[in-house]
Amino acid sequence: MNFLNKMERKFGRYAIHNLSTYIIGAYVIGYFLYFLAPGVLYNYLSLEPYYILRGQIWRLITWVLIPPESPGIFTIIMLMLYYSLGNSLEQTWGAFRYNAYIFSGIISTIIGAFILYAVMGGNIVFGQALFSTYYINMSIFLAFAVCYPNMELLLYFIIPIKVKWFGILYGAFIVLSFLQTNWAGRVAIIASMFNFILFFLMTRNYNKVSPKEIRRKQNFKRQTSQSGRSGITKHKCAICGRTELDGDDLEFRFCSKCDGNYEYCQDHLFTHKHIKK
CATH class of the missing domain: 1.20.1540 (Rhomboid-like fold)
Known part of the structure; x- marks a missing residue:
């Protein structure tokens, strides 16, 4: 491949x-x-x-x-x-x-x-x-x-x-x-x-x-092209700071156990320390 x-x-x-x-x-x-x-x-x-x-x-x-x-x-x-x-x-x-x-x-x-x-x-x-x-x-x-x-x-x-x-x-x-x-x-x-x-x-x-993967990549490219024109990213990891512009294989999710809207990449979604107020 x-x-x-x-x-x-x-x-x-x-x-x-x-x-x-x-x-x-x-x-x-x-x-x-x-x-x-x-x-x-x-x-x-x-x-x-x-x-x-x-x-x-x-x-x-x-x-x-x-x-x-x-x-x-x-x-x-x-x-x-x-x-x-x-x-x-x-x-x-x-x-x-x-x-x-x-x-x-x-x-x-x-x-x-x-x-x-x-x-x-x-x-x-x-x-x-x-x-x-x-x-x-x-x-x-x-x-x-x-x-x-x-x-x-x-x-x-x-x-x-x-x-x-x-x-x-x-x-x-x-x-x-x-x-x-x-x-x-x-x-x-x-x-x-x-x-x-x-x-x-x-x-x-x-x-x-x-x-399924082809559609995901097509949607990703469409979203990144739109965000690239506006200079604004849609996703950002709260730990490493990476965004969707750093690679088309990155996935981002919000953590339901953190207090607040904290988003993480796939590398830190399950390894981060939960934020509690």
Whole structure:
């Protein structure tokens, strides 16, 4: 997380805002190609290291145009859902972190494809878009389920079910797919889900970017910007004299056992000597 924080401070201004719009737009282009020239998608745009190493370098990018599902009403509904979930994650984490989440899944998928190609001895074509954005999209839903486990979605637009149960169902489906497929498919699943593994299973301090903490920091910055313009601080510790301008991780509380309105920071709230008149 410290590394990600440093990267955000340094490169955050280059983040792509509304990234989910571009993702859906890429799928729309893919669906047009599907109807106009069905053979183009898999024969010339898929992620195939065999052809990439022979000069077709555009495949490093064009494979993200291949939609995760065949066209249909259910697909349209799912894409609208992923668009909504992706926007919510971007608002929660910020554009840079959401970009990092999506692009780490894309990059790890490309790396996984080349590793599998090398392990299998080269000179092999995977075919049928073995490496796709299917599981990357599923990682968006899993990320949303971790951030908002108690939010409800309407199953069949009627039955309200908490997102965490959908997340568990998705996780079970991924595990089942992993067990039933061959080793090539397992490498594809691990590579595509690497962003979820990296951001959630290997990050022990994720609460810093949880929705509740994000809102707290946003409120804090808004309050400090207002107080900074007026030159007046809202909080001040009666012991050390620190104010909210001394750090965005400081919290202040009034002590109910002191006689008078005495406010303390989190370091002195429980350690100070109570003031009695």
